[in-house]
Amino acid sequence: MKYKKPELIAPAGSWCALNTAVESGADSVYFGIKNLNMRHWAVNFDMLEIKKIMASLHKSGKKGYLALNTIMYNKDLVKIKKILRLAKKAKVDAIILWDMAVLRYAKALGLKIHLSTQASVSNFTALKFYNSLGVKRIVLARECSLTDIKNISNRVKKEKLDCEIEVFAHGALCVSISGRCFLSHDSFSQSANRGKCLQPCRRKFLIRDIQEPDNEYAIGEDYVLSAKDLCTVDFLDKLVESRINAFKIEGRMRSAEYVGEVTSVYREAIDSFFEGKLGPGKKKSLKKRLSLTYNRGFTDGFFFSQPEDTGSKIGTSAYDKSYIGKVVNFYNKVAAASVLLTNGDLRKGQNILIYGKTTPARVIKVGQMHKENASIDYAKRGEAIGLKLPFRVRRNDKIFLYELSKN
DSSP: OOOOOOEEEEEOSSHHHHHHHHHTTOSEEEEEBTTSSSOTTSOOBOGGGHHHHHHHHHHTTOEEEEEEOSOOOGGGHHHHHHHHHHHHHHTOSEEEEOOHHHHHHHHHTTOOEEEOGGGOOOSHHHHHHHHHTTEEEEEOOTTOOHHHHHHHHHHHHHTTOSOEEEEEEEEOOOSSGGGOOOHHHHHHSOOGGGTOOOOGGGSOEEEEOSSSTTOEEEEOSSOTTOBOEEEOGGGHHHHHHTTOOEEEEOOTTSOHHHHHHHHHHHHHHHHHHHTTOOOHHHHHHHHHHHHHSSBSOEEOTTSSSOOSOOBOOOOBOSEEEEEEEEEEEEETTTTEEEEEOSSOOEETTOEEEEEOSSSOOEEEEOOOEEETTEEESEEOTTOEEEEEOSSOOOTTOEEEEEEEOOO
């Protein structure tokens, strides 16, 4: 049976993450505007950058989706209209939303509409209703099982609806219903529904015996309110066979190197399926790569049943990242960078991570190093050296040692 290759959508919380996602094989990226998206604490973009973002993406043959999926108040509507007009001029490929005012304005401008998972669509009737309003893609509720998704997909095909289905395939999960949580607002007056969640659920909690106040227990080993990260690479073939149109990676607040590695893994997984090579061995190796990136442990989410073991460990990465210096200049003709080691030493053969404001995150093993036209194998903190690189970097790009943790 032939299947259509699903779109791979990566998160972009900054220019660096956006360019890293493109370089790592994403078909499209989703991004937000400062103050009006569900990841308020990410770097995000100014509304005047939308044109530049879309020009960059379209030049690379990629699509860009603007997320305007927070709760909207009356005070926001003037700004929303302005943003949507800019999005129209910039040829944004779709608006991700769930507020009906935003839908109305976007529809009036002829913008393509994707319904956010915040709308919690979990059945075909709801999908059909939103489709009748002009929605062309539904990001299903994370609570949908694989059986639910198959049933919805089959009904869409049977009734020949012009509506695609998207699901989250990897990344952080919220213990609440599709992210609609009031804990942060109640504790810190920072609303999760405005993208300002401070994630108190990820912290340790203290339980005190009311009758015996001296008896206290700190719960931190299994962080009871903190869900594990979703990971679908073990059953990605089943998702493709369910005729899901797009797989989304969560992570606009995570590092650019995280975005790059996770996007690269899912790019390889999707391509391997269509090449007939996504067997148990391939899945195991891909999941191993994912386990080395920042995560809180992995779960299958709700795809097969209601999760029983949801308590996560504290988020960790298998890599130690330590800042050692910056790029002073780059010389295209010799493909080398002038580097100042401000915070650490560097040895030939070590792995380094380099990224900047717009430079994609890349990890390489140090090869040729030079000082005063002489080849060297070791450089000390405070020294300025030349570093041969297989890619272009920019002035003030940051350099980190990036090694597997010894712990």
